[in-house]
Amino acid sequence: GAVVSQHPSRVICKSGTSVKIECRSLDFQATTMFWYRQFPKQSLMLMATSNEGSKATYEQGVEKDKFLINHASLTLSTLTVTSAHPEDSSFYICSAHRDWGTQYFGPGTRLLVL
Amino acid sequence: RKEVEQDPGPFNVPEGATVAFNCTYSNSASQSFFWYRQDCRKEPKLLMSVYSSGNEDGRFTAQLNRASQYISLLIRDSKLSDSATYLCVVNDGRYSYNTDKLIFGTGTRLQVFP
Numbered sequence: 001g002a003v004v005s006q007h008p009s010r011v012i013c014k015s016g017t018s019v020k021i022e023c024r025s026l027d028f029q030a031t032t033m034f035w036y037r038q039f040p041k042q043s044l045m046l047m048a049t050s051n052e053g054s055k056a057t058y059e060q061g062v063e064k065d066k067f068l069i070n071h072a073s074l075t076l077s078t079l080t081v082t083s084a085h086p087e088d089s090s091f092y093i094c095s096a097h098r099d100w101g102t103q104y105f106g107p108g109t110r111l112l113v114l
Numbered sequence: 115r116k117e118v119e120q121d122p123g124p125f126n127v128p129e130g131a132t133v134a135f136n137c138t139y140s141n142s143a144s145q146s147f148f149w150y151r152q153d154c155r156k157e158p159k160l161l162m163s164v165y166s167s168g169n170e171d172g173r174f175t176a177q178l179n180r181a182s183q184y185i186s187l188l189i190r191d192s193k194l195s196d197s198a199t200y201l202c203v204v205n206d207g208r209y210s211y212n213t214d215k216l217i218f219g220t221g222t223r224l225q226v227f228p
Binding site for chain 1: 118146148155156157158159160163214215216218219220221
């Protein structure tokens with residue numbers, strides 16, 4: 001099956017710092033990657049669609065200046081949480097599109113902002 | 115109204131039992147349907163796609179009723195390892211092939227006991 005990696009798996013940081021999360025498709029090229037956020041006992045919520053070589057498309061209510069997305073190559077997308085605050089603490093998961101409607105998920109990054 | 119609705123459970127069943135999960139979706143434009151499995155504090159993993167004619171994969175059977183906008187998953191001969199949260203997922207259907215979004219239900223939790 002398709003493999004998607006995510007790094008780091010866990011981050012603890014102080015309020016006000018920026019955190020960068022990498023998402024890589026290891027055995028296939030992905031023109032489109034997706035970034036999700038999941039709070040405890042809630043469903044995955046799409047934050048943005050990341051397109052290789054172009055600007056990301058953000059969902060309503062997601063601040064593009066706070067959650068910076070860069071999709072510089074067909075195998076790498078990055079999400080930077082700028083000036084993180086405790087309310088940004090969550091489980092961030094990326095996915096890569098491979099076949100029609102099928103997305104393969106990375107293992108996720110747990111962010112804890114103190 | 116949620117776009118994808120599931121009974122959150124938990125469903126507590128003994129090993130060997132048969133258990134069924136239901137899901138309804140509100141978006142008539144959805145064309146792709148999936149069941150994902152999510153273990154505690156892990157990323158979702160594709161369990162199976164759901165086709166109009168219904169499909170089976172080992173102990174798992176998925177059914178789709180487009181007229182009622184209803185999806186089901188049947189698990190036969192439950193194993194301890196089946197304990198997880200099962201996510202009903204549909205595609206948005208309003209976007210192009212590679213940027214189409216997935217809409218997740220909140221999941222149904224299954225606990226299989228010895």
